[in-house]
Amino acid sequence: MVKSRVLVVGGTGYLGRRIVRTSIAEGHPTFVLRRPEICMDIEKVQMLLSFKEQGATLVEGSFGDHQSLVDAVKKVDVVISAISGVHVRSHHILLQLQLVDAIKEAGNMKRFLPSEFGTDPARMGHALAPGRETFDDKLVVRKAIEESNIPFTYISANCFMGYFVGGLCQPGKILPSTESVCMLGDGNVKAAYVDENDIAMYIIKTIDDHRTLNKTIYIRPPENILSQREVVMAWEQLIGKELKKTSISEQDFLSIIKELEYPQQAGYGHFYHIFYEGCLNNFEIDKGEEASELYPEVVYTRVNNLVMCNS
Structure with missing residues (x-):
């Protein structure tokens, strides 16, 4: 089976770097979005160069440049977003709405995995503020994905x-x-x-698996x-x-x-x-929705x- 081409957004982050390395190791043609702000961080630049040495392709793109995102998305089959969700007041997660717009315009996406990876936000409507804001933002992104009919997998x-x-x-x-x-x-x-390395492995396992299409997968x-x-x-x-x-x-x-x-x-x-x-x-998790079982x-x-x- 031909393995999907993968674009990782947030590839120099805590989980993102593990996703990139696992994607490469599992034989996926792997692309990493190189955002302009990263060029001011020498450690992240060095990490990007190490990804390139391992076989990844660096793709320029910016949340401030819609066309650059569209161009990046058109190169791949799967987009995995690993941007940080810890910036509560800045609603950092909502930057992904720009990714949704780019994916919708590109029209070629087989799977989008938005940045979630923690507690399932659909179960956290009662959560305390200000932590609830992150869950609420993730649900806004989910709504945009589903209204755009973009194939997805959510990872908890x-x-x-x-x-x-x-x-x-x-x-x-x-x-x-x-x-x-x-x-x-x-x-x-x-x-x-x-x-965290196991999380990355399970994420990569899901992307070409028809059983995980349009589902929430719990690890x-x-x-x-x-x-x-x-x-x-x-x-x-x-x-x-x-x-x-x-x-x-x-x-x-x-x-x-x-x-x-x-x-x-x-x-x-x-x-x-x-x-x-x-x-x-x-x-309870429905049968077929827990990663170690799959x-x-x-x-x-x-x-x-x-x-x-x-x-």
Whole structure:
């Protein structure tokens, strides 16, 4: 089977760089959008050059130049957007509406994967502000995609391991302590964790798969559905020591959120929904919509493996 040509937008970002490398490794003709602002960042320029050395094609394009986006899109079959969604107040996600317009005009797209990759926004209408703004913006993009009849796949990848497991599921921490840990509530609410390189692999697997067309695909590997307490226990077993535990109640956590600066409120709000409400694991996934089930050949990273790497 001829593999689709892939354009990655946001290819120098945290997840984007992994998508680019995986696309190349899986044999897809891979294109990376080179935006003008990247030329001011030497590390990103060097990354783009490394992609080129690995076989990717760099394509000039800008969100401020519609025709450049159309020209870039016409070169490929699949567009994967990995632009950052963390800029809450700037509504960065809505830049993708310009991609939607370009894809619609180009008229050749087999699949568009917008920048989602976290919690399914369709399930987060109740989310706390300001974090809800990101979910709302993603739904605006979804609406534009579907109204334009653009073939799509939405990816819900749940918790990035690098951000959550390393810090034992504590907001603001990415490395585990050998002394203490703060439990969110009773620490028994289940979440789902996925290694970032595995996310990239599952993304690339979906793009030529008819089973994922016009669907939301959840990456929720069964062995990585764990509570915070279970993540902490894995770390304790590794270091041979029990951590001193404190806990913070749901009400106290909500009170803390109100006192934080605007950007932190969004991040802490996501932690609230994940570790107090259980928003990642409180619903059933329809058969054929979970990535590790669709692609059993992918040997995904287990939480225990990552914990060992952090020792």
